[in-house]
Amino acid sequence: MLTAIGSKTVASVAALGQWGVFSWQMLRWLLPGLVQWRTWVRAMPLFFEVGNRTLPVIMITGTFVGLVLAVQSYDQLRAAGFEDRMGVLVTLSLVQELGPVLAGVMVAGRVGGALTAELGTMRVTEQIGALRAMGADPIRQLVVPRFLACLLLTPLLTFFCDMCGSLAGWFVAVMLKGIPSTQYWYYIAYAIETWDVMVGFVKSVMFGGALALIACYKGFHCRAGAEGVGRACTESFVFSFIVILITDFFVGTFFSGLFRSIYGFKSLV
Amino acid sequence: MDRPTAAIGDAPANHESIVRLVGVHKRFGNLLVLEGISLDLRAGETTVIIGESGVGKSVILKHIVRLLRPDRGEVHYRDQRIDNLPERDLAAIRPRFGFLFQLGALFDSMSVAQNVAFPIREHTRRKRHEIDKIVKEKLSMVGLDGIQAQWPAELSGGQRKRVALARAIALDPEIILYDEPTTGLDPPRADVINELIIKLQRELGVTSVVVTHDMTSAGKVSDRILMLYQGQFIFDGTPDEIIHCQDPRVRCFVEGRCHEEDLKSLQVKG
Numbered sequence A: 001m002l003t004a005i006g007s008k009t010v011a012s013v014a015a016l017g018q019w020g021v022f023s024w025q026m027l028r029w030l031l032p033g034l035v036q037w038r039t040w041v042r043a044m045p046l047f048f049e050v051g052n053r054t055l056p057v058i059m060i061t062g063t064f065v066g067l068v069l070a071v072q073s074y075d076q077l078r079a080a081g082f083e084d085r086m087g088v089l090v091t092l093s094l095v096q097e098l099g100p101v102l103a104g105v106m107v108a109g110r111v112g113g114a115l116t117a118e119l120g121t122m123r124v125t126e127q128i129g130a131l132r133a134m135g136a137d138p139i140r141q142l143v144v145p146r147f148l149a150c151l152l153l154t155p156l157l158t159f160f161c162d163m164c165g166s167l168a169g170w171f172v173a174v175m176l177k178g179i180p181s182t183q184y185w186y187y188i189a190y191a192i193e194t195w196d197v198m199v200g201f202v203k204s205v206m207f208g209g210a211l212a213l214i215a216c217y218k219g220f221h222c223r224a225g226a227e228g229v230g231r232a233c234t235e236s237f238v239f240s241f242i243v244i245l246i247t248d249f250f251v252g253t254f255f256s257g258l259f260r261s262i263y264g265f266k267s268l269v
Numbered sequence B: 001m002d003r004p005t006a007a008i009g010d011a012p013a014n015h016e017s018i019v020r021l022v023g024v025h026k027r028f029g030n031l032l033v034l035e036g037i038s039l040d041l042r043a044g045e046t047t048v049i050i051g052e053s054g055v056g057k058s059v060i061l062k063h064i065v066r067l068l069r070p071d072r073g074e075v076h077y078r079d080q081r082i083d084n085l086p087e088r089d090l091a092a093i094r095p096r097f098g099f100l101f102q103l104g105a106l107f108d109s110m111s112v113a114q115n116v117a118f119p120i121r122e123h124t125r126r127k128r129h130e131i132d133k134i135v136k137e138k139l140s141m142v143g144l145d146g147i148q149a150q151w152p153a154e155l156s157g158g159q160r161k162r163v164a165l166a167r168a169i170a171l172d173p174e175i176i177l178y179d180e181p182t183t184g185l186d187p188p189r190a191d192v193i194n195e196l197i198i199k200l201q202r203e204l205g206v207t208s209v210v211v212t213h214d215m216t217s218a219g220k221v222s223d224r225i226l227m228l229y230q231g232q233f234i235f236d237g238t239p240d241e242i243i244h245c246q247d248p249r250v251r252c253f254v255e256g257r258c259h260e261e262d263l264k265s266l267q268v269k270g
C-alpha cells in the first residue's frame, strides 16, 4: 500500500519533470521562432482550426451563462434595490472568472483532445520519428505552432465569451425586466476597470498556454495502439481542466491581493 | 568494454567505415533486445541484416540515426561519436541519412508531393519549380510519378512504402537505411526496388543497410549479410558464404524452413 503510493508519487514527480523539460524545449524554439516567417506560416492553419472549432460553442456557452447569471441574480438584487446594477454582476463575473475558465475548458475539450489524438497518432505511426530522422525537430515543427494558436486564441475566445454573456445579461435586464438600457451599460462602465480586463486576459493567456503544453506533451508520450491514444486524450482533458481551475485560484488570489495593496478596497454599490 | 562477439560484425581495417556501432546494448523493460552488437558500415557497401521477426532489426537501424539511444555502447558517425550528442547537434548529421521506415511513416497531413518535398524544404533553399522537379524525379524512380496530388490515406500499402522511399532519397543521402523495402510489393515491383538499391549504390556510391526477410532480394543487393539472433550477430559474410553456412539457425532462415519445435507445437494443438 505505502509502496504503491510511493511509486505513484515518484512517477508523478518524474512526469512533471519531463513536462517541465518539454515546456522548456518548446520555449527555446518559440522565442527565436517568433521572428521567423516559417513559424507563422506553420501556425496559420492552426489558428483557423482552433477558432473554427471553438468559436460557436464558446459563444453559446457565454450566452447561456450570461442568461443564467442574470435570471438567478435578479430577485436578490431587486430585494436589495440594486437591480440596475445587474450588468455589473454578470459582466464582472464573466470578465474576471467565468470567461477565461469557460474559454479555457472549451478549448481544452474541443482542441486539446484533438491535439493529443493527432500527435499521439503521429507518434504511434512513427511520423514523429520520421521528422527526427530527417533532422527536423518535432517540437519546433509540431508543438510551437499549436502552442501559439492556443496561447493567442484563448484570450480572443474569452473576449467573445464575455461579450455574448454581457449581451445575454442585457437581454434579460432590459427586454425582460424593464431596466433602462443606459443604466445597464452605465454601471458596467463605472465598475469594470482596465485592471479587471487585464486579470481576465492574463488568466486566459495562461490557460491557453498550459492546456496546449499539456495536450502536446500527452500526445508525444502516449502509449502505442489506439487504446493508448484514447487514454492520452482523456487524461489530457482532465489534467487541463484541473490545471485551469488550480491556476485560476492562485492567479485570482494573487491579483486581488495585488489590487488591494495598490488601490485599496473598491465598493461597487 | 566487453565484446563477446568481437570478430563478428567488425570490418577489416582496409575499408573506410562510415558508421560504427560498438558493443551496443538495448533493453525495453524486461526485454533485452540487443546484447552488445558491433557493426561497421563500410563506405559504398550494401549490408543486409536478416533475422526473425521481433529480433531487433528495426531497433538496430534506429540506433544508427540515434532515434534510439543505446543503454550501453557507442555509436560513431565517421570520426564523431553520436550516441551522446544532444538532439540539436544531430540535426546537422541526420540529413545525410535516408531512413525508410518499416510502415512508411508518411505525414498524413501532407500530400504525396509535400511529403517528398519536406526534407528538401527543410534543408535547402531551392525554388518551388526546382523542388517540383526533384519530387517528380524521385517519384518516377519508384514508379509513382503522377500521384503527387494524392494523400497518403488514399494509397495502398505498397504505394505508401514507395512514396516513403522517394522521400528517404529526396536529399541524395550518403547513407540509406531501408527497413523491409520490398515487403508488401508484388514480385516485379520488388525487383524494381532491388534494382533501385543497386543503382543508387553503383552510380552515387551510396552506403546502404537493408533489413529484409526476402532472401532473393538479400542475395541480389548485398555485398555482405549479417544475421541477428537473440541479440547478437551469428553470421557475417557474403551472399555466397551464407548459402554454404552450416549453422542450423542460419540454414533454417535461408531455406525458409521452420524449426522442429515450432512444428511440434502445431501438432500438439492439432
Ligand SMILES: Nc1ncnc2c1ncn2[C@@H]1O[C@H](COP(=O)(O)OP(=O)(O)OP(=O)(O)O)[C@@H](O)[C@H]1O
Pocket (backbone or CB within 6 Å): B028, B031, B033, B051, B052, B053, B054, B055, B056, B057, B058, B059, B060, B102
Ligand atoms: N519503442 C519500443 N518500446 C518498447 N519495445 C520496443 C520498442 N521498439 C521495439 N521494441 C521491442 O523490441 C523488439 C524488437 O523490435 P524490432 O521492431 O526491432 O523487431 P524487428 O526485428 O524489426 O521485427 P520485424 O521483422 O517484425 O519488423 C520487439 O520485441 C519490440 O516489441
Ligand SMILES: [Mg+2]
Pocket (backbone or CB within 6 Å): B057, B058, B059, B102, B179
Ligand atoms: Mg522491423
